[in-house]
Amino acid sequence: MSTHTIDPTKWVDKYSDYLFNYTIVRVNDREIANDLISETFLAGLKSMENFKGEASERTWLISILKRKIIDHYRKMNSKKGQAEVHINYRDGENDGDWLEEQVADQFDKTAEDDMENTELGMAILDCLEKINAKHAEIFKMKTIDGVDTEVICKEFDITPSNLWVIIHRARTALAACLEQNWF
Amino acid sequence: MQEEKKYIDCDKAECCCDKGQYKEADKIEKIQLLEHLAECPRCREYSEKNTRLTELIEKAKLKCCSEEEKECWRKAIEEELKKSHSE
Numbered sequence: 001m002s003t004h005t006i007d008p009t010k011w012v013d014k015y016s017d018y019l020f021n022y023t024i025v026r027v028n029d030r031e032i033a034n035d036l037i038s039e040t041f042l043a044g045l046k047s048m049e050n051f052k053g054e055a056s057e058r059t060w061l062i063s064i065l066k067r068k069i070i071d072h073y074r075k076m077n078s079k080k081g082q083a084e085v086h087i088n089y090r091d092g093e094n095d096g097d098w099l100e101e102q103v104a105d106q107f108d109k110t111a112e113d114d115m116e117n118t119e120l121g122m123a124i125l126d127c128l129e130k131i132n133a134k135h136a137e138i139f140k141m142k143t144i145d146g147v148d149t150e151v152i153c154k155e156f157d158i159t160p161s162n163l164w165v166i167i168h169r170a171r172t173a174l175a176a177c178l179e180q181n182w183f
Numbered sequence: 184m185q186e187e188k189k190y191i192d193c194d195k196a197e198c199c200c201d202k203g204q205y206k207e208a209d210k211i212e213k214i215q216l217l218e219h220l221a222e223c224p225r226c227r228e229y230s231e232k233n234t235r236l237t238e239l240i241e242k243a244k245l246k247c248c249s250e251e252e253k254e255c256w257r258k259a260i261e262e263e264l265k266k267s268h269s270e
Contacts, residue, residue: 121243
């Protein structure tokens with residue numbers, strides 16, 4: 001039985017930040033991430049008829065995006081033959097440096113941290129989707145984008161007191177939502 | 184000059200604590216909060232959680248799309264929907 005509905009007019013407001021964070025950690029380039037998200041939305045529109053409603057809209061969009069990201073790397077790999085290899089080790093005293101760099105393998109730890117941070121980021125966005133949309137938007141502007149209180153108040157036509165009440169509610173809801181896995 | 188109220192209630196303390204997370208609490212609010220926290224275990228717990236939440240948000244290094252980027256996607260979706268309706 002289908003339980004989820006589809007409404008493309010709300011995709012950008014509801015899912016763009018989630019899709020963006022999902023993509024940027026995988027491609028590490030803002031422009032490419034934007035292109036992949038555009039392609040995902042357009043592919044989603046074209047295959048809307050195939051949406052059975054068994055998964056949520058967001059899960060369905062992520063599955064399309066995953067394929068887009070894989071395609072992106074496939075295309076990149078097909079160009080690999082044209083790549084140049086740069087070696088910057090010099091002769092003389094520094095000859096042995098490369099060996100030490102190989103031994104001190106920093107990658108695993110960094111990769112592990114990055115994965116955990118990504119997972120945390122997605123959990124935060126997931127929790128924000130569950131709260132009042134306007135509160136979530138104000139919270140993101142203030143906390144993630146660092147927009148000035150005055151600017152947000154003007155844009156939403158609210159007083160600073162209103163803003164702090166909204167921020168308080170969003171923070172309380174977010175902490176409660178994250179509590180089980182992250183606190 | 185009107186004298187600042189020395190003791191604040193829990194609602195005001197939580198508000199000062201929230202402002203503090205964004206470095207927007209002024210000197211008086213910081214003092215009022217510290218005085219309140221010294222006496223109130225419930226708000227101390229809130230303050231600890233709030234600080235932990237800020238740490239988690241910073242650690243996640245979240246990014247948001249700009250309004251221009253969002254507008255661009257909205258337009259593309261709108262145009263595509265119009266096209267499919269007219270076909």
